[in-house]
Each structure stands twice: as structure tokens, then as C-alpha cells.
Amino acid sequence: MIFETVAKILGEYKDVDPSTITADATFASLELDSLDTVEIVMSLEDAFGIEIDMEQPLQTVEDLVKLIEAKKA
Amino acid sequence: MIVTEINRLFGLKYPIFQGGMAWISNGQLAAAVSNAGGLGVISSINEGEEALRREITTCRSLLHNPDFPFAINVMLMSPQAQAAADIAVEMQVPVVITGAGLPTPYMKKWLAAGIKVVPVVPSTGIAKMAARLGACAVIAEGGESGGHVGDLTTMVLTPQVADAVSIPVIAAGGIADGRGVAASLMLGAAGVQCGTCFLTAKECGVHANYKQKIFQAKDIDTIVTGKRLGHPVRSLKNAFSRQFADMEYNTNLSDQEIESFGAGALRRAALEGDVQNGSVMAGQCAAMLHEEKTAQQIIVDMFAQAEHVLACAGKFLTEEESHA
Numbered sequence: 001m002i003f004e005t006v007a008k009i010l011g012e013y014k015d016v017d018p019s020t021i022t023a024d025a026t027f028a029s030l031e032l033d034s035l036d037t038v039e040i041v042m043s044l045e046d047a048f049g050i051e052i053d054m055e056q057p058l059q060t061v062e063d064l065v066k067l068i069e070a071k072k073a
Numbered sequence: 074m075i076v077t078e079i080n081r082l083f084g085l086k087y088p089i090f091q092g093g094m095a096w097i098s099n100g101q102l103a104a105a106v107s108n109a110g111g112l113g114v115i116s117s118i119n120e121g122e123e124a125l126r127r128e129i130t131t132c133r134s135l136l137h138n139p140d141f142p143f144a145i146n147v148m149l150m151s152p153q154a155q156a157a158a159d160i161a162v163e164m165q166v167p168v169v170i171t172g173a174g175l176p177t178p179y180m181k182k183w184l185a186a187g188i189k190v191v192p193v194v195p196s197t198g199i200a201k202m203a204a205r206l207g208a209c210a211v212i213a214e215g216g217e218s219g220g221h222v223g224d225l226t227t228m229v230l231t232p233q234v235a236d237a238v239s240i241p242v243i244a245a246g247g248i249a250d251g252r253g254v255a256a257s258l259m260l261g262a263a264g265v266q267c268g269t270c271f272l273t274a275k276e277c278g279v280h281a282n283y284k285q286k287i288f289q290a291k292d293i294d295t296i297v298t299g300k301r302l303g304h305p306v307r308s309l310k311n312a313f314s315r316q317f318a319d320m321e322y323n324t325n326l327s328d329q330e331i332e333s334f335g336a337g338a339l340r341r342a343a344l345e346g347d348v349q350n351g352s353v354m355a356g357q358c359a360a361m362l363h364e365e366k367t368a369q370q371i372i373v374d375m376f377a378q379a380e381h382v383l384a385c386a387g388k389f390l391t392e393e394e395s396h397a
């Protein structure tokens with residue numbers, strides 16, 4: 001469920017079909033730089049009603065999903 | 074006088090920061106700026122930890138008043154970031170200016186030590202995150218500036234950051250005279266940060282050839298290289314930057330090869346004075362600088378002009394309609 005929402009938000013941001021986004025995709029492969037990543041993290045915060053501290057650099061979609069899972073737990 | 078939240082927040086006579094400059098802004102320059110009533114910033118990108126400690130000590134010893142604030146600049150992507158972050162706490166540095174990212178990993182420690190943290194931000198998103206982390210102000214740095222640059226210009230970034238956060242905003246990039254200061258205030262900033270103009274200060278120890286190159290620069294003389302590597306840099310055109318640009322477009326070369334061509338280039342120009350084969354980082358405002366002045370004179374002249382242009386701004390306001 002979390003992954004689906006992340007994929008949906010990434011899909012909207014990149015204007016691509018969310019079903020093409022895989023968990024192991026890196027932000028670099030999605031052509032998202034560090035500034036884009038911040039924008040996406042802020043959208044996800046709104047979607048999940050949480051605050052995400054980017055303590056560690058995020059590399060993949062899965063990193064982001066895990067971070068949200070940990071916050072929601 | 075021009076007085077904003079920045080004067081009050083940092084205890085400054087003038088709301089101006091001297092931007093941290095790798096290999097260049099040392100304790101001597103920072104002290105000169107702080108003594109003149111601005112905020113001097115010591116770079117932590119230099120010979121290493123001991124050098125940073127030494128420069129902080131030098132700065133303190135040169136300050137006319139021990140209460141004058143100064144800062145160190147921590148470049149977050151640098152391998153020296155952690156050490157510099159610790160030294161800030163250990164030596165009770167009053168202010169830290171961060172560059173290149175979000176200072177998330179260090180923020181709690183700095184705030185607990187009573188350090189004021191001011192991140193340089195290239196976008197509204199980073200500005201909001203920085204404010205949430207506890208930054209007391211942010212520096213909106215436009216791509217006109219020297220050194221590492223973002224895409225947005227000061228003209229469009231400053232008002233958007235001012236709208237995005239409730240903490241004070243400092244404008245940076247392209248400001249080298251009083252008109253730039255006045256314009257920054259009109260764009261919603263409460264202060265300015267200048268790098269290139271302080272490069273030419275008498276107290277700045279950068280090599281004389283480097284200063285000369287800036288005084289000779291024309292408006293069209295800067296170039297941005299390194300986009301391909303993900304960290305674009307603005308510098309003056311010379312043999313080095315032209316070759317760097319050529320190499321970037323050469324798809325036969327690996328990023329690694331280009332990185333290593335660029336390594337040590339700022340140091341070569343700034344310390345050794347090789348302004349042909351080194352990187353002479355400078356902003357677009359280089360062309361506006363013509364003579365060496367003391368840090369004090371730079372600031373006094375800049376703010377005298379800013380006051381003048383702000384005082385005259387009323388001339389644009391009239392009750393009459395123009396039919397011209």
C-alpha cells in the first residue's frame with residue numbers, strides 16, 4: 001500500500017505511468033536530483049501525515065518506502 | 074542606517090554576510106568583515122582540521138570585540154563535513170553556514186550547543202526543510218554567484234523563498250553594490266551575502282593574480298562548468314575552464330576523468346596564482362569590481378549607496394497617471 005502511494009506520487013511528479021516504477025529504481029535512474037527528492041518527500045509527508053527526516057541519503061524508491069514504513073510503525 | 078531582522082538576530086551593524094569561500098576565506102578575512110559590522114565566514118575547506126582550528130583562533134584574536142559574531146562554513150558533501158561540524162561545537166563558533174544540501178545529521182548537536190544555523194538553499198523545498206530543522210535564517214543563493222551554483226536566479230529565487238518560509242531570508246548571488254542590496258530588500262530578503270566582492274578585499278589573502286583577473290573581467294566573462302557531473306561551478310573563462318567545458322562535451326571521457334581534471338583547480342588559482350590552469354571561481358558580478366578596498370570600505374560604500382537608492386525610490390510613486 002505504501003509502495004503504491006509512493007509510486008503514484010512519483011508517477012505524477014515525473015508524468016509517467018506509476019506501474020512502470022519499481023521498488024529497486026534509483027532516483028538517478030528516474031532522473032530525479034536531490035532537489036526533486038526534497039519535493040517528493042514533502043508530497044509524501046502530506047500524503048501520509050508524517051514528517052520524514054532525510055538523515056541518510058535516499059538512493060532507491062525502496063529506501064523511501066522503508067523510511068515511511070518505519071515512521072508509520 | 075539599514076536595519077532588519079538580520080541585524081538583530083546576529084548582532085550586526087550591517088545586514089551582510091561574507092560568503093564562505095573554499096581555500097580563500099580564512100580567519101583574517103572573516104575578522105575584517107566582522108570588525109566592519111558584517112558577518113565574516115571562515116571556510117572549512119582548507120588544509121584540514123588543524124587549519125580550521127587555527128583560522129578560528131586567528132579570527133577570534135583579530136576581533137576588536139569578543140562579542141562580534143563570525144561563522145564557519147560547512148560544505149555538507151565534503152569529506153571534511155563531520156570534522157568541521159564537531160569543531161564548531163568544540164570551539165563554540167557562534168554561527169554555522171551550511172552549503173550543498175540539508176544539514177539534518179548535525180542539526181540537533183548544533184542547536185543544543187546554541188549555534189545559529191543558516192543553510193544556503195537553492196530551492197523553496199530545501200528552504201522549507203531547513204526552516205523545519207531549526208535554521209534561524211536561510212540564504213537564497215541564485216545562479217549568478219561564484220562557486221557551486223543552482224539553476225534559479227537571485228531575482229526569482231529570493232521572493233519565492235521569502236514566501237515559502239517565515240524565518241528571515243538572505244539573498245546571495247550577483248550582489249556587489251548598493252543597488253543589489255536595495256533590490257534584495259525589495260525582493261523580500263532581510264540581508265545579503267556576498268562572495269565575489271569580498272574576494273577583492275584588501276584583507277583577502279587570495280593570490281594577487283586572482284584579484285587582478287577579477288578586476289579585468291567583463292560582464293560576459295564567466296562560464297558554468299561541471300553540469301554533467303551534477304555540481305556545476307561558475308568561474309572566469311580561462312584555459313582551464315574552456316578545456317573543462319570541452320571535456321564535458323566529449324562523450325569518450327568518463328566522469329571520473331573529468332573529476333580528476335578538476336581536482337585541486339581552485340587551490341591552484343587561489344593559492345599558487347595560476348589563473349590560466351586553475352579555476353578562478355567568481356560570480357557574474359566580477360565585472361562590477363574595479364579596485365581593491367578594505368572590507369570596511371566595501372561595506373560602507375555598499376550600504377551608503379543602498380540607502381541613497383532606497384531614499385530616492387519614492388520618485389517612482391506619483392498620484393498622476395501617465396499617458397505617455
Ligand SMILES: Cc1cc2nc3c(=O)[nH]c(=O)nc-3n(C[C@H](O)[C@H](O)[C@H](O)COP(=O)(O)O)c2cc1C
Nearest residue numbers: 092093094095172218219220246247268269354356
Ligand atoms: C571563490 C569562491 C568560492 C566559494 N566557495 C564556497 C564554499 O566553499 N562554500 C559555500 O557555501 N559557498 C561558496 N561560495 C559561494 C559564496 O559563499 C557566496 O554565496 C557567493 O559567492 C555569492 O554570490 P556572489 O559571488 O555573486 O557574491 C564560493 C564563492 C566563490 C566566489
